[in-house]
Amino acid sequence: MDEHRLARKMARMPRPPATPDDPGPPSLAASTEPRMAKGEVLAVPRLELCVEREAGKPASRVMVLDGDFIRIGSHQSNDLVLADRAVSRFHCILERVKSTFRLTDVGSLNGTTIAGVRVRDADAILPECRIELGESVVRIRDADAVAETELARAVSFGALQGVSVPMRRLFPVLDRVAKSAPDVLIEGENGTGKEVIATELVQRGARADKPLVIVDCGAISPSLIESELFGHVRGSFTGATRDRAGAFEEADGGTVFLDEIGELPLEMQPKLLRALASREVRRLGESRVRKVDIRVIAATNRRLEREVNSGRFREDLYYRLSVLTVRVPPLRERKEDIGLLVHCFLNELGAVDKVHLFPPEVIEDMKRYDWPGNVRELRNYVERRVVLGEGAAMGAAAPPERSAAPQGAAPQGAAPEEPAANIEMPFKEAKDAIIDQFERRYLAALLEWSNGNVSRAARKAGLDRMYLHRLLQRHGLRRAAALD
Ligand SMILES: Nc1ncnc2c1ncn2[C@@H]1O[C@H](COP(=O)(O)OP(=O)(O)OP(=O)(O)O)[C@@H](O)[C@H]1O
Numbered sequence: 001m002d003e004h005r006l007a008r009k010m011a012r013m014p015r016p017p018a019t020p021d022d023p024g025p026p027s028l029a030a031s032t033e034p035r036m037a038k039g040e041v042l043a044v045p046r047l048e049l050c051v052e053r054e055a056g057k058p059a060s061r062v063m064v065l066d067g068d069f070i071r072i073g074s075h076q077s078n079d080l081v082l083a084d085r086a087v088s089r090f091h092c093i094l095e096r097v098k099s100t101f102r103l104t105d106v107g108s109l110n111g112t113t114i115a116g117v118r119v120r121d122a123d124a125i126l127p128e129c130r131i132e133l134g135e136s137v138v139r140i141r142d143a144d145a146v147a148e149t150e151l152a153r154a155v156s157f158g159a160l161q162g163v164s165v166p167m168r169r170l171f172p173v174l175d176r177v178a179k180s181a182p183d184v185l186i187e188g189e190n191g192t193g194k195e196v197i198a199t200e201l202v203q204r205g206a207r208a209d210k211p212l213v214i215v216d217c218g219a220i221s222p223s224l225i226e227s228e229l230f231g232h233v234r235g236s237f238t239g240a241t242r243d244r245a246g247a248f249e250e251a252d253g254g255t256v257f258l259d260e261i262g263e264l265p266l267e268m269q270p271k272l273l274r275a276l277a278s279r280e281v282r283r284l285g286e287s288r289v290r291k292v293d294i295r296v297i298a299a300t301n302r303r304l305e306r307e308v309n310s311g312r313f314r315e316d317l318y319y320r321l322s323v324l325t326v327r328v329p330p331l332r333e334r335k336e337d338i339g340l341l342v343h344c345f346l347n348e349l350g351a352v353d354k355v356h357l358f359p360p361e362v363i364e365d366m367k368r369y370d371w372p373g374n375v376r377e378l379r380n381y382v383e384r385r386v387v388l389g390e391g392a393a394m395g396a397a398a399p400p401e402r403s404a405a406p407q408g409a410a411p412q413g414a415a416p417e418e419p420a421a422n423i424e425m426p427f428k429e430a431k432d433a434i435i436d437q438f439e440r441r442y443l444a445a446l447l448e449w450s451n452g453n454v455s456r457a458a459r460k461a462g463l464d465r466m467y468l469h470r471l472l473q474r475h476g477l478r479r480a481a482a483l484d
Pocket residue numbers: 159160161162188189190191192193194195196197301341344375376379453483484
C-alpha cells in the first residue's frame with residue numbers, strides 16, 4: 001500500500017435509518033436518531049468580563065458574553081479585544097468547566113499571570129479572579145443574567161454517545177451544523193470522537209449518499225500532500241506513473257474530511273486556502289483548473305491559535321477554517337458519560353454478558369481516572385477488561401497486560417528474554433530477525449502506551465510520524481493503530 005492509500009480513506013455513506021429519537025435512559029442498544037427531538041432548556045450564567053486596565057491605563061469596560069469559550073487577544077476576531085500592544089493577537093482562552101473556569105495561554109509573547117503567577121494552563125479558576133495580560137487586567141465573574149441553551153433529550157447523536165450536559169449541549173449544535181452544511185472545524189483532544197462527529201455530520205447532511213474522502217494530513221509526507229489533495233498528472237514527479245485525481249476531485253459532490261489539519265505543512269497552507277476560497281483545484285503538473293463542489297470538514301487536536309502565534313499555521317487559513325468551530329470536550333470533563341460508553345462498547349464488542357465486570361464501584365474507579373487518551377483509551381480499557389477480567393489495569397502508568405497488548409508486545413518492566421543466537425542462519429538474516437523482533441515489541445508497547453494514537457507514539461519515540469506509519473504497516477500493527 002502506498003502512502004496515498006495509507007492516509008486516505010473513501011467511503012460512500014449510507015443514510016441512517018429513519019427511526020424516532022431515543023430520549024430514554026442509557027440502554028445497551030445505541031440509539032439512532034436521524035433528527036433531534038426538541039430538548040430541555042438549560043440556564044447558564046452569562047460571563048462578565050471587566051477590563052480594569054487596558055494598555056497600562058485604568059479602564060472600566062464591562063462585557064457580558066454568552067458561551068463557555070472566550071478568546072482574548074488584540075486581534076479583532078477575539079471575543080474580548082484588548083487594544084494593548086503588549087497583548088498577543090491570540091493571547092489566551094477562557095473556558096467554563098462546570099462552575100469554574102480554565103485559562104489557557106495560547107503561546108502569547110508576554111504571558112498571562114494570575115495573582116503574580118505566570119500560567120500556561122490553569123484549572124479551577126474561580127469567579128472574581130483577575131487575569132493580567134500585557135499591560136491590561138481583566139476580572140471575570142458570573143453575570144446576574146443567564147443565557148438559555150438547548151439540551152438534547154437524546155443520549156446519542158448517531159454513533160456519538162453522551163449523557164453528560166456538555167455532550168447533550170453539543171448534539172443540537174451538531175444537528176444544526178449537519179443540516180446547514182457549511183465548512184466546519186472540529187477541535188478536541190485525541191480520542192474525543194472528532195472522526196465520529198465528522199461521519200455523523202456527513203450522514204445527516206444533504207451529501208450523505210455522496211463520497212466522503214478522509215485525508216489524514218499528519219500521515220502524509222510533505223512532498224506528497226499536494227498531490228494527495230489536488231492530484232497530479234503523469235511525470236509531474238518521480239513515481240507519478242499515471243494521472244491521478246486528488247481528494248478534492250474524488251469527493252466532488254460530497255465531503256472532504258481533513259483530519260489533523262494542524263499538521264499541514266506551512267508551504268501547503270496558502271494552496272489549501274485558495275482551494276477553499278475558490279472551490280477550484282489544479283492537479284500537480286497541469287495548468288487546467290477544475291471546479292469542485294465539496295463540503296470541507298477539518299479536525300485538529302491542536303490549539304490552532306497557538307500554532308498561529310508560533311508561526312506554524314497561517315492566520316488567514318485559520319480564519320477561513322474557524323468560521324464555524326465545534327469543540328468536543330475531553331472525557332475528564334464529562335465523566336458522567338463513562339457508564340453509558342462502557343455499555344455502548346460492550347454492546348459493540350458483543351460482550352454484553354460481561355457487564356458484571358463493570359459494577360458501580362468499578363465505574364466509580366473509572367470516574368476517578370483522568371483518561372488522557374479520552375474515549376479511545378476508555379474503549380481500549382473496556383476491551384482489555386473483557387479479555388482479561390478484573391486483572392486489567394487502567395491507565396498507561398499501570399502495568400500493561402500481556403494478552404491485551406498488540407501481538408509482540410513485551411510486558412513493561414519485565415526483563416526481555418535474551419533471544420538465543422541461531423547459528424543455523426547466516427549472520428545477516430539472524431541479525432535482521434532479532435531487529436525485526438525488537439521493532440515489533442517496541443512498536444506494540446509504544447502503541448499500547450499511546451492507546452493506538454500514532455501522533456503521540458511518534459512524539460514519544462522521537463520518530464517521524466510518517467516513518468512510524470510505515471514501520472507499523474510493515475509489522476502488521478497498522479490495524480492496532482488505526483482500529484480506533
Ligand atoms: N462519544 C462517543 N461515543 C461512542 N464512541 C466514541 C465517542 N467518542 C469517541 N468514540 C470512540 O472512540 C474512538 C476514537 O474516536 P475518534 O477516532 O473519532 O477520535 P478522534 O478525536 O478523531 O481521535 P484522533 O484525534 O486521535 O484522531 C473510536 O473508537 C470512536 O468510535
